[in-house]
Amino acid sequence: MRNIFLILTILISISLMGQKPYSIIKTNSDEHNPLEFIFFDSNLELSRVCTKHKTKEIYYVRPVLGNYALYVYDKDEAIRILNSEEPIDLEGKLESDSQEEIEKITPENIDQKSLEFLERFNKKFKLNVTYTPTEEEMDVIDERMRKTVWNKENIFLLNFYWMEATKRRFNFSWTFRKIKTFNPFYEPEYVDRLGTGTSYYTFLRPPVKKFMSIKWALGLITSKEVMDNVRK
Numbered sequence: 001m002r003n004i005f006l007i008l009t010i011l012i013s014i015s016l017m018g019q020k021p022y023s024i025i026k027t028n029s030d031e032h033n034p035l036e037f038i039f040f041d042s043n044l045e046l047s048r049v050c051t052k053h054k055t056k057e058i059y060y061v062r063p064v065l066g067n068y069a070l071y072v073y074d075k076d077e078a079i080r081i082l083n084s085e086e087p088i089d090l091e092g093k094l095e096s097d098s099q100e101e102i103e104k105i106t107p108e109n110i111d112q113k114s115l116e117f118l119e120r121f122n123k124k125f126k127l128n129v130t131y132t133p134t135e136e137e138m139d140v141i142d143e144r145m146r147k148t149v150w151n152k153e154n155i156f157l158l159n160f161y162w163m164e165a166t167k168r169r170f171n172f173s174w175t176f177r178k179i180k181t182f183n184p185f186y187e188p189e190y191v192d193r194l195g196t197g198t199s200y201y202t203f204l205r206p207p208v209k210k211f212m213s214i215k216w217a218l219g220l221i222t223s224k225e226v227m228d229n230v231r232k
Contacts, residue, residue: 026069
């Protein structure tokens, strides 16, 4: 009887050792009610915030950027995750849209990747353009852009095309911004006139695609002119 009890104890211990002290949830999902939590701590350097459930021993740890957060069930572990730069096992989940594409781009291969992305951009949007389109080609780009579904891949390709076209038009350069998710990666951006890394992801949202124009991105028309053209 003692042997059976010992074996069961060992098996339970092994099972518990294999369990993570947290669960993974989507940020801004119905799984989490922020009104049930209060501020606990933050890490500005890592861009992470931790809140605690008002009545339960549950800590909600999330990076400012990223698709996923953690419910942590131990105070010390929550503090460790909040302040740790060690990788967090998210079971293969991507923390940002197009992360799988973005993290493959490096300063060493970005020129080669640029050629690959242009070929894919032309195929997906049914175009035949370079990164230095004529104004007539820009009109066609706008038309095809608005008729094409904006899924994750197409938004990624559109953003990169606009960045590369902008970079070439104004002789800008590339920089790489660290995306501070649980498992950080680097995203390419073009360096604008102010010396700031910039991309178009903020603007490229499906609900407003009829208001987007490559001419606006390249500084040929104003936002007002884009709106006026849409209303015609």
